[in-house]
Amino acid sequence: xQPSEPDTEPDDxxxxxxxxxxxxxxxxxxxxxxxxxLIALESVLARLDQHLVKANSCRQALRYVLEQDFxxxxxxxxxxxxxxxxxxxxxxxxxxxxxxxxxxLTALGTNExxxxxxxxxxxxxxxxxxxxxxxxxxxxxxxxxxxxxxxQVRQQAQDLSTTNQHLEQEIIERKRAEMEIAHLQLLTRQxxxxxxxxxxxxxxxxDATPKLFQAIGECAGWVFGxxxxxDSERHLLRCEEVWHLPSVEASEFAAASRLRTFEPxxxxxxxxxxxxxxxxxxxxLTDTDFPRNTIAAKAGLHGAMCFPIRLKNEIYGVMEFFSxxxxxxxxxxxxxxAEIGHKIGRFIERRRAEEALQQARESVLExxxxxxxxxxxxxxxxxxxxxxxxxxxxxxxxxxxHGDDKLTRHLEIIDQEIRASDQLIDQLANFHKPIRLSLAPxxxxxxxxxxxxxxxxxPAMAVVRHxxxxxxxxxxxxxxxxxxxxxxxxxxxDAMEEEGELQVRTDICNETVRVSIAxxxxxxxxxxxxxxxxxxxxxxxxxxxxxxxxxxxxxxxHGGQLVVxxxxxxxxTFTMTLPQAKxxxxxxxxxxxxx
Amino acid sequence: xxxxxxxxxxxxxxxxxxxxxxxxxxxxxVAMAANGVxxxxxVATHTVDMVLMDVIMPGMNGxxxxxxxxxxxxxxxxxxxxxxxxxxxxxxxxxxxxxxxxQKPVDPGLLVGIxxxxxxxxxx
Numbered sequence: 001x002q003p004s005e006p007d008t009e010p011d012d013x014x015x016x017x018x019x020x021x022x023x024x025x026x027x028x029x030x031x032x033x034x035x036x037x038l039i040a041l042e043s044v045l046a047r048l049d050q051h052l053v054k055a056n057s058c059r060q061a062l063r064y065v066l067e068q069d070f071x072x073x074x075x076x077x078x079x080x081x082x083x084x085x086x087x088x089x090x091x092x093x094x095x096x097x098x099x100x101x102x103x104x105l106t107a108l109g110t111n112e113x114x115x116x117x118x119x120x121x122x123x124x125x126x127x128x129x130x131x132x133x134x135x136x137x138x139x140x141x142x143x144x145x146x147x148x149x150x151x152q153v154r155q156q157a158q159d160l161s162t163t164n165q166h167l168e169q170e171i172i173e174r175k176r177a178e179m180e181i182a183h184l185q186l187l188t189r190q191x192x193x194x195x196x197x198x199x200x201x202x203x204x205x206x207d208a209t210p211k212l213f214q215a216i217g218e219c220a221g222w223v224f225g226x227x228x229x230x231d232s233e234r235h236l237l238r239c240e241e242v243w244h245l246p247s248v249e250a251s252e253f254a255a256a257s258r259l260r261t262f263e264p265x266x267x268x269x270x271x272x273x274x275x276x277x278x279x280x281x282x283x284x285l286t287d288t289d290f291p292r293n294t295i296a297a298k299a300g301l302h303g304a305m306c307f308p309i310r311l312k313n314e315i316y317g318v319m320e321f322f323s324x325x326x327x328x329x330x331x332x333x334x335x336x337x338a339e340i341g342h343k344i345g346r347f348i349e350r351r352r353a354e355e356a357l358q359q360a361r362e363s364v365l366e367x368x369x370x371x372x373x374x375x376x377x378x379x380x381x382x383x384x385x386x387x388x389x390x391x392x393x394x395x396x397x398x399x400x401x402h403g404d405d406k407l408t409r410h411l412e413i414i415d416q417e418i419r420a421s422d423q424l425i426d427q428l429a430n431f432h433k434p435i436r437l438s439l440a441p442x443x444x445x446x447x448x449x450x451x452x453x454x455x456x457x458x459p460a461m462a463v464v465r466h467x468x469x470x471x472x473x474x475x476x477x478x479x480x481x482x483x484x485x486x487x488x489x490x491x492x493x494d495a496m497e498e499e500g501e502l503q504v505r506t507d508i509c510n511e512t513v514r515v516s517i518a519x520x521x522x523x524x525x526x527x528x529x530x531x532x533x534x535x536x537x538x539x540x541x542x543x544x545x546x547x548x549x550x551x552x553x554x555x556x557x558h559g560g561q562l563v564v565x566x567x568x569x570x571x572x573t574f575t576m577t578l579p580q581a582k583x584x585x586x587x588x589x590x591x592x593x594x595x
Numbered sequence: 596x597x598x599x600x601x602x603x604x605x606x607x608x609x610x611x612x613x614x615x616x617x618x619x620x621x622x623x624x625v626a627m628a629a630n631g632v633x634x635x636x637x638v639a640t641h642t643v644d645m646v647l648m649d650v651i652m653p654g655m656n657g658x659x660x661x662x663x664x665x666x667x668x669x670x671x672x673x674x675x676x677x678x679x680x681x682x683x684x685x686x687x688x689x690x691x692x693x694x695x696x697x698q699k700p701v702d703p704g705l706l707v708g709i710x711x712x713x714x715x716x717x718x719x
Contacts, residue, residue, distance in 0.1 A: 385607050388700045392613030395703035399620060422700055 026071035026147050027051045028140060031061040031087070032105065033079045037129075041074060044133045045140055058082035062090055065097045071147030072140055074127070077106040077118070088121040101143045103127055181332075188336045191219045195340050199347040206241075208347070212319075213243030216340065220333065222321035223248045224301060226257050228269045229317040237262040237269050237318065248324075250299040256292055267291050268306050272318045278307035278338040280329040284322070296322070303327025305334060307341040311349055319344075369535050373432045376536075376544075380428035383421070391418050427546055431535065435557045437477040441581040444472045444481075444506055444513055451485040452504070460499035468506045472513040474578035480554045481578075484562075487547040488517040488574050494540060495521030495572060512560065513580050518573035524566040532564060598644035598714045602626045604634040604660065605649040605676075614647065614706070621707055623714070631655030631663070638668050645713050647706075650677035650688070650696075658688050665691065672713045676701055 028050050030041045038054045045052055053068065055061035058079060065073070073091065077084035084104055091097045101124040106114075115126060125139055194215035202208035213225040227241040238261050242254040262270035268290060272279050281304040284290040285297055290304075303323035309316040319341065394414045401407045445467045452463060474481075492502050500520040507514050524532060524539075531537045533552045538545030555562040555576050566572040601623045605611045608629070615625040626641065628634035630652055637643065646664065650657035661673055672694040688696055694713055697706065 384699055385610065389607065389609035389613055391700060392610070392617060392703050396613060396617050396620065399617075418700075 024148070024151075025050050026144055026151070027053055027068050028144070029053045029055060029061060029064055029070045029073040031055045031058065031074065031079075031084075032076040033057060034076075037076065037105075040131070041136070044131065044136050047137060048141060048144060050144060058084075058087040058090075061087060065091055065094065065100070069096065070100050072143035073100055073102045074140070075102050075104055077104050077110070077114075085117060085121055088118070088123065092122045101125075101146070103139060103143075105129060184332055187219055188332070191216055191336060191340065192343075194219060195343060199343065204351065205344070205348055208344075209241045210243060212344070213241075216319075216321065216337070217243065217245065220321075220337075222305070222323050224250050224253065224299070224322040226269075226320045227317060228262070228273075228320065230273065230315060231261070235264070237273055240317070248299075250301070253292065253295045253299040253301065256295045260292070268304055269318045269320055272306045272308050273315055276308050276310065276315055278305070278334045278341070280305050280327075280334050282328050283326045300324050305337060307334070307337040309341050309348070310345040316345060316348055365534070370432075372536055376428040377432060380425040383425055387418055387421055387425070390414065394418070424544070427550070428544070431546060431550065435480065435554060437480060437557055439475050439477055441473045442476045442478050442481060444474050444515060444578070447478065447482055448485055448504055448506065448515070451482055451489060455489055455493070457493070457502075458498050461493070461496065462501045464501055464503045466503065466505040468508060470508055472506050472508055472515075473581040474513040474558075475581050476558055476578055484551040484554050484576070485517075487551045491547065491574075492517055492519035492521065492572070495519045495523075497521075500571075508580060509577070511580050511582070512577040514575060514577050516573055516575040518571060520571040523568040523570055524564070524572055525568060529564065529566055533562075598717050600624045600626070600642055600644040601710060601714075602628060602634060602637055602643045602646045604628045604631070604646060604652070604657070606630060606652045607649070610649070614703075617703055617707060618710060621711060623710065631657070631660030634660055635663055635667065638664055638671070643668065643671055644717060645694075645710065646671060646673045647710065648673060648675055650675050661688055661693060662691065672717060674709060674713065
């Protein structure tokens with residue numbers, strides 16, 4: 001046994017230890033029944049800076065071997081009881097320690113046969129007592145290095161496998177992200193498509209709003225929505241519409257939103273209005289400027305998203321959405337919503353332009369009609385006087401020509417034409433005057449039959465009556481109503497010329513009396529159809545085009561409607577609705593004046 | 596004493612002339628005035644048993660002429676004729692005692708009847 005000498009320690013050993021961390025130290029098992037031998041070994045090997053485990057019997061050594069992996073075992077050959085060889089045999093039989101290198105410690109002069117036995121039992125080397133410290137260290141160090149290299153390789157293999165696992169995980173995650181992006185793109189497209197479709201199919205934003213809420217809510221996972229419109233007079237945002245999934249109980253939040261207004265910059269809608277930028281709040285309950293947070297908490301609303309509806313030079317309003325769950329910001333989603341906001345803005349601008357155009361068109365048409373009616377009325381008035389003079393002359397002449405049949409007949413013709421002219425003048429002069437209705441219950445079936453009885457039909461024309469058995473009693477002005485019937489029947493006859501079928505139908509529908517008069521005539525071209533109720537519009541060679549205009553006015557004064565359906569070559573149907581006399585009192589009561 | 600002097604006041608010469616011929620044929624003595632001033636001048640200088648007057652005339656309208664005429668000759672019956680529905684004028688005329696207001700176009704037969712009746716009832 002040699003005392004250790006730190007001064008003579010070669011740098012190599014030092015290096016081995018220096019690169020080791022505490023965890024990297026390996027274990028070396030020292031087995032000897034002589035404590036002084038163990039101390040000697042320990043003192044020499046301490047320089048290696050490894051964990052030295054000492055056993056003073058074979059039994060103890062075997063126990064350690066079970067518990068621990070060793071870089072090398074230094075085993076004394078001669079020990080009482082179980083000797084070194086027997087111990088080595090046992091160590092080799094155990095799986096964990098099968099390959100642990102064993103260095104036998106033995107006295108000098110061990111015979112060759114014994115050494116061969118040792119090698120056959122798995123010894124890798126022999127050390128002879130007393131040890132030369134450098135030899136001892138050198139031999140042990142080889143196995144420490146070997147162990148450590150093996151450990152390193154094992155560690156690297158493990159690292160590699162971990163890296164592999166990470167890589168695989170990364171690939172899976174990337175794939176999932178790609179799928180999410182694809183899903184979002186799909187969603188975006190879906191929301192876009194739905195929103196576009198909704199806008200295309202709607203006439204006004206009010207029509208579109210509920211459907212937009214539903215489309216965005218259902219596609220993008222929002223459960224509550226609110227539309228805020230700018231009140232430009234008071235410079236406030238006002239809630240115009242709320243929406244929520246049917247399954248969501250948010251009536252208090254809805255009511256609170258409806259009652260609220262926001263100034264620019266305040267609350268979620270106010271902030272979006274002021275900035276013109278969309279905004280996302282993960283959790284409104286922790287937001288510093290969300291005044292409705294207590295009621296939102298009651299409704300279980302957390303995540304929120306809000307985007308502006310932009311017009312060219314102004315912000316029309318904002319749309320606000322909420323989710324139950326706390327929703328981390330989702331920039332692509334928000335961007336998509338902002339685009340939808342732009343789309344809605346463009347929709348509003350388009351509709352406004354169309355409306356303005358339509359209004360301009362209508363007002364031009366209206367003023368054109370008004371001018372025409374005014375001119376017509378004043379011409380009509382001016383015609384009354386000369387007509388009166390002609391009438392007087394004819395009267396005078398008739399009193400002078402007793403007995404001359406031919407002259408009498410001509411004077412009759414003059415009178416006839418004067419009467420027809422008077423009627424025309426009345427029509428023109430009275431068209432723009434208010435219609436005075438003398439309302440009373442009218443048996444519609446009876447009046448139509450009466451009108452039909454006064455009309456002379458061409459022989460090849462059939463009249464088909466589908467009259468309601470449930471006698472339709474309308475509240476109407478009988479004389480005006482008859483005028484409408486006469487106008488429509490005459491129109492039908494004109495459309496069919498010599499042959500065809502006039503169909504008259506009456507029934508009661510939704511508490512109104514409905515009358516339709518249909519012909520099997522030439523039909524009205526679709527281009528012309530919208531104009532047929534315009535005053536002075538006519539396709540006939542004869543007539544001034546006031547019949548339908550007057551008829552429509554009369555029916556509308558009754559609170560009813562007169563509509564037309566027509567198919568070229570198949571015929572035209574006019575359908576009117578009139579208020580129904582509901583009670584006994586109305587049917588038998590007095591007349592009502594209506595202007 | 597037979598009353599048959601009728602004054603026709605109308606700015607339309609055709610109207611006054613045809614009415615004059617018709618009424619003369621029925622035995623009336625007819626005078627014509629083309630406006631309110633002429634009518635008043637005529638009444639001031641001639642005996643008139645009744646007046647037929649258009650409501651709408653240039654210058655003095657029929658109702659104004661009617662009022663002035665009532666001051667000069669309060670008992671002369673006046674029949675007004677109007678082509679327009681000039682509601683306030685017509686109402687004024689009725690309230691102030693015109694015999695009738697006829698809506699144009701006036702049927703000549705009806706007019707003859709009214710004139711003859713008015714003249715008859717005016718005879719003592």
